[in-house]
Amino acid sequence: MSTVEKPSAARFVGARVQRREDPRLLSGHGQYIDDVRLPGMLHATFVRSPLARARIVAIDLEHALAVPGVVAIWDGSALNGDAATPLWDWAGEGTPFPEVRALAEGDVRFAGDPVAIVIARDRYVAEDAAELVDVEYEPLQAVVGRELAEASTGRAHDGIDTNVAWSAASPTDPALEAAFAASAHVITETFRQQRHVNVPMEPRGLVAHWERGAEQLTVYASSQNPHQDREYFARVMGLPEHHVRVIMRDVGGGFGQKIFRTREETAVALASRRLGRPVKWIEDRQENLMAANHARDEQMTLRVGVDADGVITAIHASHLADVGAYPLMPAMMPGFMALEVLPGPYRFARYGWAGKSVFTNTSGISAYRGPWMMETVAREIMMDVVAREIGVDPAEIRRRNVIQTEDLPYTTPTGREYDRISPAQTLEAALEEIGYERFREEQARARAEGRYLGLGISTYIEPTAGAQGPTGIEAATVRVEPSGKVNVLMGTGSHGHSLETTMVQVVADQLGVPIEDVRLLQGDTAVSPYGGGTAGSRSAVIAGGVARISAIKLREKVLELAGHLLEAAAADLEIEDGTITVKGSPGSSIAFADVARIAYYDPSRLPEGMEPGLESTSRYSAPPATYANSTQVCTCEVDVATGEVRLLDYVVGEDCGVMINPMVVEGQIAGGVAQGIGGALLEHLAYDETGNPLAITFKDYLLPTTEDVPDIRYVHVETPSNTPGGHKGVGEGGAIGAPAAIVNAVADALAPLGVRVTSQPLSPDRVLAMIDDARSA
Amino acid sequence: MKAAPFDYAAPTEVDEALALLDEFAEDAKVLAGGQSLVPLLALRMSRFDQLVDVNRIEALRGIELVGETLVIGAMTRQATIERDEEVRRHAPLLAEATRYIGHFQIRNRGTIGGSIAHADPTAEYPAIALTLGAEVEVASVRGRRRIDAGELLESAYTTTLEPEELLLSVRVPVWGARSGFAVHEIARRTGDFALVGGAAAVTLDEADAVARAHVVLFGVADRAIRLSSLEAAIAGQPVDQLDLAELAREATAELRPPSDVQATGAYRRRVAAPLTERLLRTAFVRARRAGDPTEEAAR
Numbered sequence A: 001m002s003t004v005e006k007p008s009a010a011r012f013v014g015a016r017v018q019r020r021e022d023p024r025l026l027s028g029h030g031q032y033i034d035d036v037r038l039p040g041m042l043h044a045t046f047v048r049s050p051l052a053r054a055r056i057v058a059i060d061l062e063h064a065l066a067v068p069g070v071v072a073i074w075d076g077s078a079l080n081g082d083a084a085t086p087l088w089d090w091a092g093e094g095t096p097f098p099e100v101r102a103l104a105e106g107d108v109r110f111a112g113d114p115v116a117i118v119i120a121r122d123r124y125v126a127e128d129a130a131e132l133v134d135v136e137y138e139p140l141q142a143v144v145g146r147e148l149a150e151a152s153t154g155r156a157h158d159g160i161d162t163n164v165a166w167s168a169a170s171p172t173d174p175a176l177e178a179a180f181a182a183s184a185h186v187i188t189e190t191f192r193q194q195r196h197v198n199v200p201m202e203p204r205g206l207v208a209h210w211e212r213g214a215e216q217l218t219v220y221a222s223s224q225n226p227h228q229d230r231e232y233f234a235r236v237m238g239l240p241e242h243h244v245r246v247i248m249r250d251v252g253g254g255f256g257q258k259i260f261r262t263r264e265e266t267a268v269a270l271a272s273r274r275l276g277r278p279v280k281w282i283e284d285r286q287e288n289l290m291a292a293n294h295a296r297d298e299q300m301t302l303r304v305g306v307d308a309d310g311v312i313t314a315i316h317a318s319h320l321a322d323v324g325a326y327p328l329m330p331a332m333m334p335g336f337m338a339l340e341v342l343p344g345p346y347r348f349a350r351y352g353w354a355g356k357s358v359f360t361n362t363s364g365i366s367a368y369r370g371p372w373m374m375e376t377v378a379r380e381i382m383m384d385v386v387a388r389e390i391g392v393d394p395a396e397i398r399r400r401n402v403i404q405t406e407d408l409p410y411t412t413p414t415g416r417e418y419d420r421i422s423p424a425q426t427l428e429a430a431l432e433e434i435g436y437e438r439f440r441e442e443q444a445r446a447r448a449e450g451r452y453l454g455l456g457i458s459t460y461i462e463p464t465a466g467a468q469g470p471t472g473i474e475a476a477t478v479r480v481e482p483s484g485k486v487n488v489l490m491g492t493g494s495h496g497h498s499l500e501t502t503m504v505q506v507v508a509d510q511l512g513v514p515i516e517d518v519r520l521l522q523g524d525t526a527v528s529p530y531g532g533g534t535a536g537s538r539s540a541v542i543a544g545g546v547a548r549i550s551a552i553k554l555r556e557k558v559l560e561l562a563g564h565l566l567e568a569a570a571a572d573l574e575i576e577d578g579t580i581t582v583k584g585s586p587g588s589s590i591a592f593a594d595v596a597r598i599a600y601y602d603p604s605r606l607p608e609g610m611e612p613g614l615e616s617t618s619r620y621s622a623p624p625a626t627y628a629n630s631t632q633v634c635t636c637e638v639d640v641a642t643g644e645v646r647l648l649d650y651v652v653g654e655d656c657g658v659m660i661n662p663m664v665v666e667g668q669i670a671g672g673v674a675q676g677i678g679g680a681l682l683e684h685l686a687y688d689e690t691g692n693p694l695a696i697t698f699k700d701y702l703l704p705t706t707e708d709v710p711d712i713r714y715v716h717v718e719t720p721s722n723t724p725g726g727h728k729g730v731g732e733g734g735a736i737g738a739p740a741a742i743v744n745a746v747a748d749a750l751a752p753l754g755v756r757v758t759s760q761p762l763s764p765d766r767v768l769a770m771i772d773d774a775r776s777a
Numbered sequence B: 001m002k003a004a005p006f007d008y009a010a011p012t013e014v015d016e017a018l019a020l021l022d023e024f025a026e027d028a029k030v031l032a033g034g035q036s037l038v039p040l041l042a043l044r045m046s047r048f049d050q051l052v053d054v055n056r057i058e059a060l061r062g063i064e065l066v067g068e069t070l071v072i073g074a075m076t077r078q079a080t081i082e083r084d085e086e087v088r089r090h091a092p093l094l095a096e097a098t099r100y101i102g103h104f105q106i107r108n109r110g111t112i113g114g115s116i117a118h119a120d121p122t123a124e125y126p127a128i129a130l131t132l133g134a135e136v137e138v139a140s141v142r143g144r145r146r147i148d149a150g151e152l153l154e155s156a157y158t159t160t161l162e163p164e165e166l167l168l169s170v171r172v173p174v175w176g177a178r179s180g181f182a183v184h185e186i187a188r189r190t191g192d193f194a195l196v197g198g199a200a201a202v203t204l205d206e207a208d209a210v211a212r213a214h215v216v217l218f219g220v221a222d223r224a225i226r227l228s229s230l231e232a233a234i235a236g237q238p239v240d241q242l243d244l245a246e247l248a249r250e251a252t253a254e255l256r257p258p259s260d261v262q263a264t265g266a267y268r269r270r271v272a273a274p275l276t277e278r279l280l281r282t283a284f285v286r287a288r289r290a291g292d293p294t295e296e297a298a299r
């Protein structure tokens, strides 16, 4: 939809511009929630259920209230009524949903369920008092385990007489069955992915400040989405939207966990209104691992038909997700998204699917970087299973199935329309960079010495910038101030994805001013226009797109005014480094800053009918999705005596369209790959059979460290998208592709032993157990 | 994750610290590098009325060779030990093992006394103390005593130190010529506590038979343990004639290691055998090299 023409050569877009937020962040001057200190501020903590499922018999606050410095303690029956509506509700036809209240009331539904909020002078006192809150529980049967929930005699929720939260399937399709029947091979396998936690470096937290008099709620939020937070607090607090202000400053990561506001944050806001004082809550790490939302915890069974050459003829996929007790997205989402995206980078016509989600007495599921990525996990591991089974090389089977340029435009069996993608190119680029043939020789030599090396490939299409409802549009106000300096106001936020650099690059290019002269103001609903926040890899495409549109519009005005002042046609002018010059006559020029000053202070010098000032606001409505594509390839060595896996080399071939800043692109990929390495090898938020979480400190929930992440090499392919800047999203691909690449590398290493790898994490004990199983089989 | 209330004192003399420990007994706790104690306090898994911070007691710091014993003050930081020349020369195993402790940030704070007093069954220093046959010197207002590492380590996180006692120093005997050492561990990530770890110290005679051997595993029981039957089986035997794989398998077959979220007990037992074999192999090679004058000169 390039309705706006590109007026000038890019100087900043495409360059490795240093991150402009880094001096602030790296010198310890970031402003996170815990840096917010307001006069009279109180501190909150929560009393949490130690049990997964129990009736609350009695709550005794007497000893706790006697602790000096305690201001208030409320349980659910005391506080929940202050909310004007249920906090969120995704109930629908055949999809039950529990009533979501700020605090547990009557019963508890997962270990960590907040039962009471304690408000005190400081956090220490609050925790001293929280220990003394005496809650009497009558234990009930907990529903635990994705594969056990449906048949469990227990119920995850009171009032919902099933643990099945969603269930659906594609209509029976004789053509699909015929395709399977005609296939040379039909292979079925189930792939499992354990429960993860998003683990932002900064856990959840907020300062809520009810300002009496103004009757306004100001929330300092650790969020991905300030404008939707404003709507949320207005709704649940029963306030008009213009009496709520949400300020989101630096955010120490979200990865999906901070898209929506949660029960605890709501309780804090309600408490602030009751007390008429600012209340701060900083979630600690134990709470974050136990009670902030979790992710993944799903499995997918694939039935794949191929012809004698390994060309896919049909796929049936069925997905099962554990969404916990209070999911932060509709219960259908994990399954529906994964099943819909599954066809990915391959050409095939026949597809069927089935999906089911279950409630359990565990912390609820939320989005996590590529929340549909089970499709890539299952499909890409399956490609290797099929390849091995029919004796085709894993690179070759992908070549035979991957969508080629001449296939475009291409519509998947689920109706997704691909146009400007290059999956065959990124596949080849990654294979070449890793040195595929050379590695196969090295692998053969190592095997002869009794060493087990492996290589894994993972190819995928990443749907980015999904545009529906509040996430479909983005706005940018570009304002040249009277001095010629430029403020850009956007509804985006700062949590590590570099928008203070990339949006500024886009605007500085269009206005022709030095990059230091442009600044992004974001994350404050009182300052910036409505935006959809950060989710679904949307910022480069939609925010980058509108920053460009708005800057181009303003550029036109600047040139019109400058042309008037220089007595030249706007079309004959160029702006470079803050000076506007008549092309070909360098003597005839005017400083950008002078144009700005005149625009504001000297209306008499403006052309007839021109409005004073230099400001433009645009909104851009994005296409339904913009597709990026990528292949990750890695190599590893497995020690078959100890089960230890060591990653050796890592390559990502990626096409995210026009790169605003390759360094930022690579940073996004690297972060995602690191998270994928964590998922493949280390991370597991396990529960025991009673619903007790077993990894609630970093001693047990293992994140990859710099020592576990190899140096990653990148190959970029740039196929411009059909959006104003030609960008595609790149926020999630790293995390989407990495687990399958690593699992495939380990499986490739162990292939001589007959090992098939279908689940994660690949801890040393599980690797040895798989080798044992294969030997005894 | 905020500690329960406590009182805090930071004496500068050993005697002051001992007086406080005597006064508060079970209600007091020594604070050294804080790398184990502070998280326990913050998680409210431990609580004490009185913390006695011994970081300002100069007398507890330092490394000194006294005769054939390396005396290391309890408050000596792990990072200091890792880099110290005397330690490298006279107790190379201790230096080598230090690199397995956490990350450099932790080693900058963590102390040898704290590490041994904490008695984590998967920690390196208690195991190395056992391997080298070290003693600790401890004091209370009633006097001083020395405790052999084997007697000090009682069970998980439990030593035979009395609450009133302060660990003053660790006394590491210097192993003589033709001695070789090895330490290795399997962990989920670099810097993690070991799933299973082990250390070996051996001395060979002129005929390359085993004159002395200490072999220790950690992470396989409620404390670091010596494989005494293995040590006995190889004593006096010519190194070249040992079937190390078989000996290691036998020595580890009866272990009943604990299971946790990181690994099953069966896994720990299973990998203990190749680990033990590898430790002995490395220690023997190094012991031979240590006896080789050209090797000595080359170093």
Ligand SMILES: Cc1cc2nc3c(=O)[nH]c(=O)nc-3n(C[C@H](O)[C@H](O)[C@H](O)COP(=O)(O)OP(=O)(O)OC[C@H]3O[C@@H](n4cnc5c(N)ncnc54)[C@H](O)[C@@H]3O)c2cc1C
Pocket (backbone or CB within 6 Å): B029, B030, B031, B032, B033, B034, B035, B036, B037, B038, B054, B074, B075, B100, B101, B102, B103, B106, B109, B110, B111, B112, B113, B114, B115, B116, B117, B118, B120, B122, B123, B124, B125, B161, B165, B166, B167, B168, B191, B192, B193, B194
């Ligand atoms: C992330 C992380 C990773 C770690 N990884 C490892 C690892 O891989 N291996 C490992 O061994 N350790 C590891 N540690 C623990 C670290 O080595 C600690 O420093 C050590 O266990 C305790 O030493 P400290 O000086 O910090 O003692 P503190 O934490 O201050 O004290 C520990 C205990 O010892 C007692 N104590 C301390 N000094 C004395 C004394 N002089 N007399 C009597 N009692 C005393 C204290 O009262 C307390 O009970 C890790 C720690 C962290 C935080």
